[in-house]
Amino acid sequence: MSQRINLSYVFNIALTLTKQGHVTAEEIGWLRKEMNKWFTGLFTFKSLF
Secondary structure (H helix, E strand, C coil): CHHHHHHHHHHHHHHHHHHHCCCCHHHHHHHHHHHHHHHHHHHHHHHCC
């Protein structure tokens, strides 16, 4: 449940930054890290079942 909330939170930030046109390389790097964490968590979760 918290994974889903985190993902939408990350996407909302991405959307906001993109609309404002203020996306820096650092922010993109952070977003990538967050996405990687989420996908790793998802696959770990799936492999448990």
